[in-house]
Amino acid sequence: MKGRRNLIAALLAVMPLAAGCGSSSNPITPTTPTTDTLTGTITKNGAVTDTFAVGGPGVVAATITSLTPLSTVQVGFALGTWDGTTCQVVLVNPAGTTGSLLQANASTKGNYCVHLYDTGNVAADTPVSFTVTVLHP
Numbered sequence: 001m002k003g004r005r006n007l008i009a010a011l012l013a014v015m016p017l018a019a020g021c022g023s024s025s026n027p028i029t030p031t032t033p034t035t036d037t038l039t040g041t042i043t044k045n046g047a048v049t050d051t052f053a054v055g056g057p058g059v060v061a062a063t064i065t066s067l068t069p070l071s072t073v074q075v076g077f078a079l080g081t082w083d084g085t086t087c088q089v090v091l092v093n094p095a096g097t098t099g100s101l102l103q104a105n106a107s108t109k110g111n112y113c114v115h116l117y118d119t120g121n122v123a124a125d126t127p128v129s130f131t132v133t134v135l136h137p
Helices: 002-020
Strands: 034-042 047-054 058-068 075-082 087-096 101-106 110-117 128-136
Touching (some): 034 047, 058 075, 058 110, 087 110
Antiparallel strands (some): 047 110, 058 101
C-alpha cells in the first residue's frame, strides 16, 4: 500500500509538467530530417520531375548523389514547389553534376519538387540515370 501511495504522489508531482507539454506556442522542430531518395532516367531533350512532401518549415537540401553512366555529365537541376501539375522552380543549377546541392528554407509544410533535365549533354543512345537525395523536415 505504501508503494502505491508513493507512486500516486510521484504521478501527482509530474502532472503539472506533463500538462505543459504540447501547449507551447513555440513548436519543437524535429532534429532528425526525413530522407527521400529520388531516382529516374533523363533522355536526350528529356526531363524528369519528382515530388516529395515536407512536414513543416525548415531546411530542404537536395543533392545529386549519382549520375550514370558518366558522373561528370552536366544536367539541369532545379528545386521548387509543386502545385499539383507543375514544378514552380525556385532554385536552379543549369550545370548540375554528381555532388551538386540545392538548399532552401521551406516556410511551410507542403509539396515540393526536384526537376532534372537535359541541357544538351545527354546523348541520344546513352540516357542518364540519376539518384537525388532530399533531406527535409
